[in-house]
Amino acid sequence: MSPLPCCRSLAVAWLPLALKRLPLSLPIVYIGLGAAIFSLPGMGLEPSPLAHPEFTERFTEFVVIIALMGRG
Secondary structure, eight states, X not given: OOSHHHHHHHHHHHHHHHTTTTTOXXXXXXXXXXXXXXXXXXXXXXXXXXXXXXXXXXXXHHHHHHHHHHHO
């Protein structure tokens, strides 16, 4: 079993408490983490939404639904 779901659960539970005094939110942390991963020199994957339009559309819909559910 991958440790990734456990790490995400801990991040969702503890990061808001740790970031309470800073002008950061959990989505900003995840965007920064993704930018850091894709800026590494060894990453061969170059994300291009134009290369996969159907996946991009579905993923965007998924992200909007999650954002709306998180907002309440």
